Amino acid sequence: MPARRFDAQRLLLARREEGLKQSDVARAVGVSAARVSAWETGRSEPDPEKLPRLSEAVRRDLNVLFPREGRPDxxxxxxxxxxxxxxxxxxxxxxxxxxxxxxxxxxxxxxxxxxxxxxxxxxxxxxxxxxxxxxxFGHDIPEPDEPEPADVSPDDGATLPATLEGKITYLLEQLPDPLSDAEVAARGNDRTGGQVLTEELVRGLRTGAVADVSDEVLGALAEALDTTRFFFRSGDAGVQRVIAETLALKDQVAAIAARGGEEEGLSAELLAFINKEVAKARAEAVAHRDHPTS
Structure with a gap:
C-alpha cells in the first residue's frame, strides 16, 4: 500500500511558519538537529513512524502535512x-x-x-x-463506512471539456481575476517572449471559430492560462490530474499571498517550493506525452 508522502520543502515551510528552530523540532521528535536539517534539505527521509511526531512538532495535521493516497495496511x-x-x-x-x-x-x-x-x-x-x-496480503478491501464513489461531472473539475474552446473557457473560469481576450494574448506573448497571440486569434479559439492551431500557439495560450499545451491536446485522465493539481497549487499560492500581506511578497522558500511543484507537473505532462502507455 502507498506510504505517506514526505516532502522536505513542506516540512521546512511548516517549521518556519511556526517560528521554530531545527533544534526545537529535533527535541520533539527525539533526534539531532543535524538529522532534521538532512530531512529538510532532502539528503535523507525520516522513518515512517517518525512522521506523526514530526507533524505534531510543527503543529500540522498528519494527513495534511504527509498525505497518503489509498487505504492503510x-x-x-x-x-x-x-x-x-x-x-x-x-x-x-x-x-x-x-x-x-x-x-x-x-x-x-x-x-x-x-x-x-x-x-x-x-x-x-x-x-x-x-x-x-x-x-x-494484497486484498484492498474498503472500510465499511466508506462512501460509494460519486458520479463525476464537469462541475467538480474532475472531468474536463473535450473541445478546445471548452477547455479555454474552463481555464479562464479558474483564474482569480477575469481576463479579456486582449489580456490573454498580451500575457501569453509576454511569457513566451514572442508575438504569437492576437486578440482576434484568442477570441477565435475561445469561441470555436478557430480550431486548428500550431503547438507554438497552444504553448503561448497555455502560458497565459497557467497550464501546459498538452492539456489542449489530450483528454486523458493522467493529463487531467496534472492540470487539476497545478490549478490547485496556484489557488493555494494566491491564498497564502493574500493572507501574508508582506511587502516582500512570498518567501524565497515558498517560491522555490512552487517552482519545484510546477516544474514537476510540467515534466509529468511531457513524460505522458512521450510515453503514454508507461
Missing amino acids: LKDLRADAGYSQAATRKLTKTSTAGPVAAAENGQRRLAEEYEPRLADAYGVSVETLRRAQERS
Whole structure:
C-alpha cells in the first residue's frame, strides 16, 4: 500500500511558519538537529513512524502535512501510531518482532491473541486492524463506512471539456481575476517572449471559430492560462490530474499571498517550493506525452 508522502520543502515551510528552530523540532521528535536539517534539505527521509511526531512538532495535521493516497495496511497503522517494527515485540509480548514483520510482509497472518494488543496500541478497532492486515496480503478491501464513489461531472473539475474552446473557457473560469481576450494574448506573448497571440486569434479559439492551431500557439495560450499545451491536446485522465493539481497549487499560492500581506511578497522558500511543484507537473505532462502507455 502507498506510504505517506514526505516532502522536505513542506516540512521546512511548516517549521518556519511556526517560528521554530531545527533544534526545537529535533527535541520533539527525539533526534539531532543535524538529522532534521538532512530531512529538510532532502539528503535523507525520516522513518515512517517518525512522521506523526514530526507533524505534531510543527503543529500540522498528519494527513495534511504527509498525505497518503489509498487505504492503510498493517505497516501504515503501525507507523501512524509511532511504533517501529522492532518496538512491536513489547506489544505482542514476544522475543522478536517476527510475528508483526511476517504479517506486514504478507507472509503469515497475526495470531488471534496479538490482534487486540496491537489494535489497542495503534488506536484502532480489531476489525480495522484485520482489514489492514488483508491489505498487507494484497486484498484492498474498503472500510465499511466508506462512501460509494460519486458520479463525476464537469462541475467538480474532475472531468474536463473535450473541445478546445471548452477547455479555454474552463481555464479562464479558474483564474482569480477575469481576463479579456486582449489580456490573454498580451500575457501569453509576454511569457513566451514572442508575438504569437492576437486578440482576434484568442477570441477565435475561445469561441470555436478557430480550431486548428500550431503547438507554438497552444504553448503561448497555455502560458497565459497557467497550464501546459498538452492539456489542449489530450483528454486523458493522467493529463487531467496534472492540470487539476497545478490549478490547485496556484489557488493555494494566491491564498497564502493574500493572507501574508508582506511587502516582500512570498518567501524565497515558498517560491522555490512552487517552482519545484510546477516544474514537476510540467515534466509529468511531457513524460505522458512521450510515453503514454508507461
